[in-house]
Amino acid sequence: MTLRLTPPADAAARRSAKPVVVYPVGALPKPDITALEAIRQKMVKQNEVIVPPRDARTFRVKRGQFFRIVCVEGAQVGDLNLWNSHDLMERFFSGKTRALHATHVSTGDRLWSTLPYLRSMATISHDTLGWYGWDEDGAGVHDVIGTRCDPYTNRLLSGSDYDRCCHSNLARALATELGSTPGAVEHHVHDVLNVFMCTGFTKGSHQYFMKASPVRAGDFIEFFAEIDLLGALSACPGGDCSATHSSDAAACHPLKIEIFESNPGSIAHWSWPSASAYHRSHGTPGEETR
Numbered sequence: 001m002t003l004r005l006t007p008p009a010d011a012a013a014r015r016s017a018k019p020v021v022v023y024p025v026g027a028l029p030k031p032d033i034t035a036l037e038a039i040r041q042k043m044v045k046q047n048e049v050i051v052p053p054r055d056a057r058t059f060r061v062k063r064g065q066f067f068r069i070v071c072v073e074g075a076q077v078g079d080l081n082l083w084n085s086h087d088l089m090e091r092f093f094s095g096k097t098r099a100l101h102a103t104h105v106s107t108g109d110r111l112w113s114t115l116p117y118l119r120s121m122a123t124i125s126h127d128t129l130g131w132y133g134w135d136e137d138g139a140g141v142h143d144v145i146g147t148r149c150d151p152y153t154n155r156l157l158s159g160s161d162y163d164r165c166c167h168s169n170l171a172r173a174l175a176t177e178l179g180s181t182p183g184a185v186e187h188h189v190h191d192v193l194n195v196f197m198c199t200g201f202t203k204g205s206h207q208y209f210m211k212a213s214p215v216r217a218g219d220f221i222e223f224f225a226e227i228d229l230l231g232a233l234s235a236c237p238g239g240d241c242s243a244t245h246s247s248d249a250a251a252c253h254p255l256k257i258e259i260f261e262s263n264p265g266s267i268a269h270w271s272w273p274s275a276s277a278y279h280r281s282h283g284t285p286g287e288e289t290r
């Protein structure tokens, strides 16, 4: 709801200020896509994990390996979390990835980690939905604007409890991985990359919307790991997210994670990202920690 106020006399002038890209893309170190393409031509599949519908699974990927998220049956959205496998405090930073790249990501974009690390955890090396671009509703695929479906928001809006939201699926999978309980580890679950999800903001009210995912069996998005990763992927209860989520109403399908080993010689010259070199004093002399 918008409170209608009488605009000031210079409203048009104030609104005519020119937009400036907050983080100029040209300032970002660009991944060497040509080198990455050469590396992926020599990769060899090592392992795979099936994520059942309305559930999640974890997986581990070493620096220099690739992982793919594959649609294997019907159209299905996946919610991805990533951590530094040696330090769960360093995890995927959906908001800064959005600010640095765009609301939706594809080949050549990087998945950045949280402060105070802020480095590329993985680079998207291939995306079979890269053709989609932006549709007439302003929607794109693979967003970093949604957060994940969760039982708390569901309870807030519906007054009922549902245990198969992506947040809960990710918490259960992480608990299994760490030998803990979902309640004890759910604070590690974070805002996701919405894999295969087709979303945007409505033109009039700027509300977050979803529409049927264009993903089909055989489509995949692929990542090149730039640090050692622990990942978790949930097959969202929303299925293709064409209508609902946070319930058992939608048709849901499994997803597959495939892990590929790189040829050691082919990654010998890759420049691995370090954690940010900022000194972390935040203006307090003597408090530098780096």
Ligand SMILES: [Zn+2]
Pocket: 079, 148, 149, 165, 166, 167, 236, 237, 238, 245
């Ligand atoms: Zn979900």
